Amino acid sequence: MTTCVVCVTTVDDVTVIATESLSKRFPRVTALDRLSVDVGPGVTGLVGANGAGKSTLIKILLGLSPATEGRAEVLGLDVATKGAAIRERVGYMPEHDCLPPDVSATEFVVHMARMSGLPPTAARERTADTLRHVGLYEERYRPIGGYSTGMKQRVKLAQALVHDPQLVFLDEPTNGLDPVGRDEMLGLIRRIHTDFGISVLVTSHLLGELERTCDHVVVIDGGKLLRSSSTTDFTQTTTTLAIEVTDTDEHPDGTRAVREALHARGVTTEDGSGLPGSGHVLLLTAQGEGTYDLVRDVIADLGLGLVRMEQRRHHISEVFTAGEHSSDEQRKEAVGHVR
Numbered sequence: 601m602t603t604c605v606v607c608v609t610t611v612d613d614v615t616v617i618a619t620e621s622l623s624k625r626f627p628r629v630t631a632l633d634r635l636s637v638d639v640g641p642g643v644t645g646l647v648g649a650n651g652a653g654k655s656t657l658i659k660i661l662l663g664l665s666p667a668t669e670g671r672a673e674v675l676g677l678d679v680a681t682k683g684a685a686i687r688e689r690v691g692y693m694p695e696h697d698c699l700p701p702d703v704s705a706t707e708f709v710v711h712m713a714r715m716s717g718l719p720p721t722a723a724r725e726r727t728a729d730t731l732r733h734v735g736l737y738e739e740r741y742r743p744i745g746g747y748s749t750g751m752k753q754r755v756k757l758a759q760a761l762v763h764d765p766q767l768v769f770l771d772e773p774t775n776g777l778d779p780v781g782r783d784e785m786l787g788l789i790r791r792i793h794t795d796f797g798i799s800v801l802v803t804s805h806l807l808g809e810l811e812r813t814c815d816h817v818v819v820i821d822g823g824k825l826l827r828s829s830s831t832t833d834f835t836q837t838t839t840t841l842a843i844e845v846t847d848t849d850e851h852p853d854g855t856r857a858v859r860e861a862l863h864a865r866g867v868t869t870e871d872g873s874g875l876p877g878s879g880h881v882l883l884l885t886a887q888g889e890g891t892y893d894l895v896r897d898v899i900a901d902l903g904l905g906l907v908r909m910e911q912r913r914h915h916i917s918e919v920f921t922a923g924e925h926s927s928d929e930q931r932k933e934a935v936g937h938v939r
C-alpha cells in the first residue's frame with residue numbers, strides 16, 4: 601500500500617482490502633508481521649500453511665480483533681474504528697464448526713439475516729434464494745445436527761451471503777470435504793463472484809486448489825507476505841518440457857531409451873518422476889521449436905508412443921520452496937499439502 605491509505609476504495613475501485621505494516625503479536629507468537637498488501641475485486645486466495653496467520657488477518661479485517669501495529673482498510677473503512685460498518689458490508693464464513701445442531705438451516709439462516717438487519721419477509725426470501733444457490737433443497741428443513749460436513753459448510757456459506765454483502769471472507773471452506781465436495785465448493789465460490797459480483801477472499805492451506813479458483817493469490821508464511829500476484833503470473837509456463845512415453849517389447853524401459861537417445865544428441869534430461877501425478881517423466885529445457893522436433897523424431901525412431909509432451913507450469917507451492925522466511929516445518933507442511 602502506498603501512503604494513500606485513506607483515499608482508496610470501493611468495490612468499483614481498485615482496492616477492496618489494504619493493509620499497511622499490519623502486525624499482530626500474541627505473548628508467545630507473532631501471528632502477523634508487518635504485512636502490507638492490497639487486494640482488488642474478484643476472487644483472491646489467501647494461502648499459507650497452518651498457523652501462517654490467515655484467520656488472524658481475517659479477524660482483524662472484520663474489526664473483531666485489534667492489530668498490535670499498522671493499519672488496514674476494508675472497502676475504504678478503517679478496521680480500527682469502523683468494524684460494525686465493515687461487518688454490514690462483508691460476509692464471514694468461519695473456519696470452525698459453529699452451527700447450532702437443533703435448528704434447521706432455514707431457521708438458522710433466517711436468524712442470521714434478521715441479525716444483519718433484514719425485515720422478516722426479506723429475510724425469509726433471501727434465505728430461500730441463498731440456500732438454493734448453495735445447493736440445499738429439502739434438507740434445509742431438517743436439523744443441522746444431522747447434516748454431513750459438506751452440507752454444514754454450505755449452511756456456513758449461505759449465512760455469509762444472506763445479507764447480500766459486497767465482499768465475503770471464507771476461512772478454509774473446503775476443510776473436511778472429499779475431492780468431489782471440494783470441487784463443488786470451489787465451483788460455488790467462483791460463482792459467488794461471476795453470478796453476483798461479490799468479491800471473495802478465500803483461505804486455504806491446500807495451495808494447489810486455489811490455482812484453479814482465484815484471480816489473484818496472496819501467499820503468507822509465518823505472518824509475513826511471501827508473494828501477492830495474479831494467478832496467471834504464478835502459474836506461467838516455464839521452458840521445461842515434461843515428456844512421458846510408452847514402453848515396448850523392444851524397449852521395456854522406454855523412458856531410459858529416450859534419455860539415452862537424447863543424450864547421444866547432446867540433450868541432457870532430468871528425472872521428473874517425483875512430480876505430482878507423474879509416472880516415468882523426463883524433464884528437459886526447450887531451446888525453441890527445434891527441441892520439440894528432436895524429441896518427436898527420437899521417440900518415433902525408437903517406435904515408442906508419446907503419452908505427453910508439455911511445458912511445465914509454475915505452481916504456487918514453489919513460492920514456499922523459494923521463500924526465505926519460512927520455517928522448515930511450515931514449508932514442509934505447506935508443500936506436503938499441495939498434492
Ligand SMILES: Nc1ncnc2c1ncn2[C@@H]1O[C@H](COP(=O)(O)OP(=O)(O)OP(=O)(O)O)[C@@H](O)[C@H]1O
Nearest residue numbers: 626629630631648649650651652653654655656657
Ligand atoms: N488468540 C490467540 N492467542 C495466542 N496465539 C494465537 C491466537 N490466535 C492465533 N494464535 C497463533 O497465531 C498464529 C497464527 O494463527 P492463525 O489461526 O491466524 O493461523 P492460520 O493461518 O489461520 O492457520 P489455521 O488454518 O491452522 O488456523 C498461530 O501460531 C496461532 O497459534
